[in-house]
Amino acid sequence: MTEQKTISQLPAWFDITKYAPVANFGAEEWHAQIRNRVWLQSSVSGLTRNDAGQDEDAGLTRKAVNLLLAQPTAIQIVEPRPPVAECLDLVRDMTVREVMCLADELRQNDVYVSAWEAYQVELDADDDTLSQEASRFAEDLDDSACEFANRRWPGSGAPVFAEINLSAPIGELVDSFTAWVTKAKANRGSSFSGKKEFNETDFKKWHRYAVMPYFDLQLWANLEKVHIPVWLYVRALFANMEGDTDGMFRKNTRPVAEQVFTQECLDMLGNQS
Structure with a gap:
């Protein structure tokens, strides 16, 4: 396994001011942005697992990531979409x-x-x-x-399909389906959440904690196989903020981002928007 190089300077593409429009994002905008990033995250992870760097898939993934980083708040549909009936x-x-x-x-x-x-x-x-x-x-x-x-099609929220024995009693079918769909949702990282929907307070919190620029820096680091230290994340995300910014990053930005950029969050936002 190749040892990651720790960087001490931010990449040239990063500009925190590009993320200012996120302050006004609602459910639809967040859904589109998270969907693209979940797909790109899966694509980059696939390249890392296969240690591929020069093949066609790697080139397409790198191009898609660079497109996202150049215009991080634009509505871009970059991932392949399954032909799901409307x-x-x-x-x-x-x-x-x-x-x-x-x-x-x-x-x-x-x-x-x-x-x-x-x-x-x-x-x-x-x-x-x-x-x-x-x-x-x-x-x-x-x-x-x-x-x-x-x-x-990671992050697409595409429907899944099951084989059903219609000759079985309805009660047994319901029990069996409940068990199956619970497992299917867990496998795609989308469990049954107690939260019914997100609201403006959630969106403002995501922006305040800078979860989107944090995710993009992390995505870039994974693609380039480099390590970004915590202090550099803090400088990039909260340079103009006073107070315990290191604590904010550790206690809020990182854990909240891990919850936001998931299939479960996508499913909930998709149902809202």
Whole structure:
């Protein structure tokens, strides 16, 4: 693992005054900004895990991050969006378009190349021997399609779909669905929150604690594989503020940012806006 270099100067792109418009953001603006950043965070994390630096995905991710950092408060839709039907129903059937899109994404994904080939073998298999041979190379066939979609489109809030046995009694279906959806929401980082919705007080607090510029500095540092010390974060975010700014950063900025830039927060803001 490459050791991160600790920097002592802010990057040239950073300008705290660019974030002044955040003071007037409401639910819709925060939702758009958080959605892009959650996706970019996932993309940068993927590059870090794979130690990739020169491939096409790395170039596209770097371009998207630079676009965000140049205009951090602009409404930019930079992440890929799943082809979800425009429907307000909380529970609905999956469309043929969505099935075909998901299948196409799986077929093109490098992780599932062998699974797709094994699936084709299974379709043509005439006996159990061929089927077992295919399964031996296709452990990924039993992966959760919902979890794949969440990894493919992180932060999109895309619906997930479940197979339901309609012949079962309604009471058992409700219990089973409750258990399944609780697990599905937990897997995507969106548990059942006690907070019903965010309000202007929350948005003002997020701005006062500078959670957005903090997140952007952290995102850039992860992309460049450098370490930003606490004192430099404090100088960047609260240079014109008096008082215990170090304490504000440690007790408020960092923990609040960890709650804001999540799928759970996205889901709640999406429902509001």
